[in-house]
Amino acid sequence: MTTEAEKKCVFCEIVQGSSPAYKIAEDELSMCILDIHPYTKGHCLVISKRHVPWWHELTDEENASLFRMAQMIAGRMMDTLRPDFVFLYARGRRIPHTHLFLIPTYSGDVLDRFFNALEKFQESPRSLVELTRENAMEEAAALLRMK
Ligand SMILES: [Zn+2]
Numbered sequence: 001m002t003t004e005a006e007k008k009c010v011f012c013e014i015v016q017g018s019s020p021a022y023k024i025a026e027d028e029l030s031m032c033i034l035d036i037h038p039y040t041k042g043h044c045l046v047i048s049k050r051h052v053p054w055w056h057e058l059t060d061e062e063n064a065s066l067f068r069m070a071q072m073i074a075g076r077m078m079d080t081l082r083p084d085f086v087f088l089y090a091r092g093r094r095i096p097h098t099h100l101f102l103i104p105t106y107s108g109d110v111l112d113r114f115f116n117a118l119e120k121f122q123e124s125p126r127s128l129v130e131l132t133r134e135n136a137m138e139e140a141a142a143l144l145r146m147k
Pocket residue numbers: 005006009010011012013050051052096097
């Protein structure tokens with residue numbers, strides 16, 4: 001059965017084969033495709049085959065599949081495209097279907113410049129400096145540690 005969200009979702013269409021994509025790899029639970037708006041040559045997305053908005057809502061098996069595929073493709077990128085490293089992030093605000101960005105990254109490219117700029121921002125505002133104080137760090141760690 002297809003839900004309304006899946007009917008409107010381009011990644012569900014790609015998984016079902018009703019929208020085109022440059023498919024790189026797939027297994028039972030995941031698929032890797034080229035991003036059609038690449039930051040660099042070979043920029044890929046690893047998507048879950050099931051319509052799941054956020055990566056942290058995936059099953060253990062889906063999580064394992066996505067990250068196994070991401071690692072395999074990153075290795076292939078390192079061999080063939082020779083980036084400095086492969087950047088990985090998961091967002092999902094624009095298309096609410098889990099997708100990991102896998103981006104071959106080179107010193108001075110658009111993402112490298114963006115994150116260098118972000119690091120400067122990260123260190124300057126007073127509210128963020130407050131987060132580095134020992135009691136704030138202890139509080140954050142206490143919130144995140146598994147009991
Ligand atoms: Zn979807």
